[in-house]
Structure formats: structure tokens, C-alpha cells
Amino acid sequence: MSIISSTGSNTDKSTASSTTTLTQRLTAAMFASILGASLVYFAGFSHIEAVHNAAHDTRHSAAFPCH
Template structure:
């Protein structure tokens, strides 16, 4: 594989399928972010505390 095949220039056009994949990935990331943001915003504080507490224990960090 040459450097030319890896580096694209301004003259080359990106195929529509590649642009479509990037748009789908961006929309999925935005959707996941919205779910996490609103999920944290509308859940009770006890639920968030328990989730953070369990995450710390599963990662091996002490929290007490």
C-alpha cells in the first residue's frame, strides 16, 4: 500500500456511501448522547448514585 492510496487530495470526491455512513454514525452518537443526558436528567438522585456506586466497584475503585 502506498502513501498515495491512504492520503486523499482535494481533487478526489468521497463516495456517497461513505458520507451516508458518517451521517448515520453522527446521528447514532447524537441519539445516544441525548438518551444519556435526558436519562440522567430525569432519573432520581438515588438511581444515579447507585449506578455510579456500582460502576466504581466494578472498576475496582474504592468509594467508601
């Protein structure tokens, strides 16, 4: 019978830190804002009844006044 003991330390593991620059964060925020505005514009002015009604019902379910 043999007993195996592990005395290894976890000091070998390196921690990965991800840093983003201000420019990267502003770029991501700008693209997210453009995407959001595009979706709102598409749903609000869509001539497709299903899309417009889905957006309208979503606003009502969130208690957002729309008319």
C-alpha cells in the first residue's frame, strides 16, 4: 500500500487581468447605443404588424406610457 501526498503549491498559477482602455469602452458604448436606437427605430416605425405590436405590447407590460 502506498500513500501519495501532494505538497505542491499554487504559486505557479498566473492571474490573467484584462484591462480595457477608455477608447475601447467608449467604442463599445457607442456601438451598443447605435444598435439600441436602430432596434427602437425599426420596431417603432415598422410596417410589419407583428413587429410593431410586439414592441407595443412590451412597452405596456413594462408599464411604459406610450400613448
